Amino acid sequence: MKQKIVLHFPSMVTEQPFTYYLIKEYNLMVNILKANINPRKEGRMVVEVSGDSKNYQDGMEYLQSRGVKISPLEQEIVWLEDRCTQCGACVIICPVGALAMDRPEMKVTFTGEKCIVCEHCLKSCPARAMEVRY
Amino acid sequence: MIKKTYEEINAKIRAGKAVVVTAEEVISMAREKGIEETAAKVDVVTTGTFGPMCSSGAFFNLGHTKPRMRMSRVFLNGVEAYAGVAAVDVYLGATQLPETDPANTNYPGEFNYGGAHVLEDLLAGKEVLLEAESYGTDCYPRKKFEKMIRLDDIPYALLFNPRNAYQNYNVGVNLSERTIYTYMGILKPNMGNANYSTAGQLSPLLNDPFYRTIGMGTKIFLGGGVGYVSWFGTQHSPEVLRGENGVPLSPAGTLAVMGDLKQMSPQWLRGISLIGYGVSLMVGVGIPIPILDEEMLRYTAVSDEDIFANVVDYSEAAPQGTGEPLGRVSYAQLKSGEITLGDRVIPTASLSSYLKAREIAEILKEWIKSGRFLLTKPVFTLPTTNEGINYREIV
Ligand code: SF4
Numbered sequence: 001m002k003q004k005i006v007l008h009f010p011s012m013v014t015e016q017p018f019t020y021y022l023i024k025e026y027n028l029m030v031n032i033l034k035a036n037i038n039p040r041k042e043g044r045m046v047v048e049v050s051g052d053s054k055n056y057q058d059g060m061e062y063l064q065s066r067g068v069k070i071s072p073l074e075q076e077i078v079w080l081e082d083r084c085t086q087c088g089a090c091v092i093i094c095p096v097g098a099l100a101m102d103r104p105e106m107k108v109t110f111t112g113e114k115c116i117v118c119e120h121c122l123k124s125c126p127a128r129a130m131e132v133r134y
Numbered sequence: 135m136i137k138k139t140y141e142e143i144n145a146k147i148r149a150g151k152a153v154v155v156t157a158e159e160v161i162s163m164a165r166e167k168g169i170e171e172t173a174a175k176v177d178v179v180t181t182g183t184f185g186p187m188c189s190s191g192a193f194f195n196l197g198h199t200k201p202r203m204r205m206s207r208v209f210l211n212g213v214e215a216y217a218g219v220a221a222v223d224v225y226l227g228a229t230q231l232p233e234t235d236p237a238n239t240n241y242p243g244e245f246n247y248g249g250a251h252v253l254e255d256l257l258a259g260k261e262v263l264l265e266a267e268s269y270g271t272d273c274y275p276r277k278k279f280e281k282m283i284r285l286d287d288i289p290y291a292l293l294f295n296p297r298n299a300y301q302n303y304n305v306g307v308n309l310s311e312r313t314i315y316t317y318m319g320i321l322k323p324n325m326g327n328a329n330y331s332t333a334g335q336l337s338p339l340l341n342d343p344f345y346r347t348i349g350m351g352t353k354i355f356l357g358g359g360v361g362y363v364s365w366f367g368t369q370h371s372p373e374v375l376r377g378e379n380g381v382p383l384s385p386a387g388t389l390a391v392m393g394d395l396k397q398m399s400p401q402w403l404r405g406i407s408l409i410g411y412g413v414s415l416m417v418g419v420g421i422p423i424p425i426l427d428e429e430m431l432r433y434t435a436v437s438d439e440d441i442f443a444n445v446v447d448y449s450e451a452a453p454q455g456t457g458e459p460l461g462r463v464s465y466a467q468l469k470s471g472e473i474t475l476g477d478r479v480i481p482t483a484s485l486s487s488y489l490k491a492r493e494i495a496e497i498l499k500e501w502i503k504s505g506r507f508l509l510t511k512p513v514f515t516l517p518t519t520n521e522g523i524n525y526r527e528i529v
């Protein structure tokens with residue numbers, strides 16, 4: 001199984017090598033997508049964990065037993081309107097019409113509720129106006 | 135017969151009495167009131183375009199160091215600027231990549247940063263790292279220099295774009311079985327989409343198809359500031375096939391433009407990353423067209439229904455420089471969101487922004503109406519048909 005999750009570390013545990021144990025003791029693959037960890041402060045890390053589901057359960061129980069809070073990842077695509085050049089290149093890339101062109105005004109709009117977070121727009125937007133937030 | 139001179143139009147602008155409309159607004163006026171009445175009324179029509187224009191860049195004089203240095207290699211944020219000009223004169227090209235960029239080795243490359251982004255960063259007031267190397271001479275002994283600099287620190291910065299504002303362009307499609315990554319954007323297999331990149335009825339050179347009013351010295355909106363047409367652009371090709379209205383049916387005229395970079399804005403000079411292709415610069419250009427007579431009004435009243443572009447296959451015909459266009463479509467069709475080619479309906483997308491083109495035409499209109507922007511009569515107009523200037527290939 002493969003899961004994207006957010007780990008919250010209380011300040012007293014940030015210096016422990018959790019990822020090392022997940023890999024070594026529970027045979028899980030850990031891909032760090034984003035980390036914000038400072039010694040002796042509260043930390044937050046977005047990871048993609050993959051491996052056998054029994055190992056996954058055990059690994060998560062181990063983290064929780066050490067005070068790490070686990071929450072599901074809520075990924076969100078944001079449209080940085082002031083970076084958008086209104087070119088319209090994305091409207092044929094977005095599979096669900098979340099990015100669409102209002103005609104005849106020729107104005108590009110983004111409807112967050114329609115977005116399925118496929119991420120196709122991230123690298124195809126020439127102005128890099130689309131970003132993923134966790 | 136209506137005849138107006140540049141001087142007469144400028145006198146009206148100074149008096150705050152000039153009638154200025156955009157190239158979009160003039161269309162309905164001409165339809166309602168006719169060419170003659172509209173030509174009598176309107177003095178200036180403003181145009182605009184905001185799209186990727188690769189052939190762009192800036193000349194900098196970086197200022198002399200102490201001790202002095204004849205800079206032979208210069209980098210700005212890791213992007214090399216051409217230093218074979220003079221001791222501290224360099225040219226930074228918009229499409230230049232940092233030497234560390236993996237380009238297309240990890241296909242399709244992302245091209246996140248390049249010369250165009252350096253220009254945007256400078257305009258945004260950000261610090262960029264200047265690194266210079268030299269072999270040293272008796273008069274220029276220094277061999278190395280490094281400093282964080284801002285645009286304000288640079289004594290001289292001239293935007294100089296050898297080819298901007300293409301008069302018309304192709305519509306790109308892909309006949310092959312795989313997705314291709316081009317300067318026309320991402321083209322899905324089997325004609326999954328058709329991409330275009332022109333502001334159509336708002337585009338400067340489509341409103342003056344034979345360049346009767348545009349030439350060396352024409353004062354324009356450039357990158358949010360004021361610039362000038364300095365010459366005809368590279369690949370300027372007036373001799374292409376034209377429609378009955380004189381509008382070229384394929385890429386034709388181009389402009390070389392310049393202006394003081396320091397009065398421009400990062401909103402209208404934007405670095406962009408074309409996946410699998412490279413870096414380019416979105417440039418905002420707007421040109422005022424004086425209505426000297428009925429003919430100029432007729433030209434500026436052209437609408438998207440009457441401007442056509444060739445549909446070209448970018449999997450084979452364009453890269454190989456072979457083959458015939460697959461068809462011809464109007465900008466009205468392109469802007470509707472889909473075109474029909476044979477029995478296929480193909481969704482369209484643009485790389486240049488119509489909305490921003492309109493905004494440029496509106497800004498220029500306000501500048502002229504408020505009297506702060508006068509028209510200039512070109513020293514000479516751009517080469518037009520039958521003058522022996524044309525696009526050539528090197529084979
Ligand atoms: S591709 Fe990017 S810059 Fe262009 S309209 Fe879409 S979000 Fe805006």
Ligand code: SF4
Nearest residue numbers: 094115116118119121
């Ligand atoms: S992530 Fe996918 S669905 Fe969401 S806006 Fe981008 S392309 Fe559309």
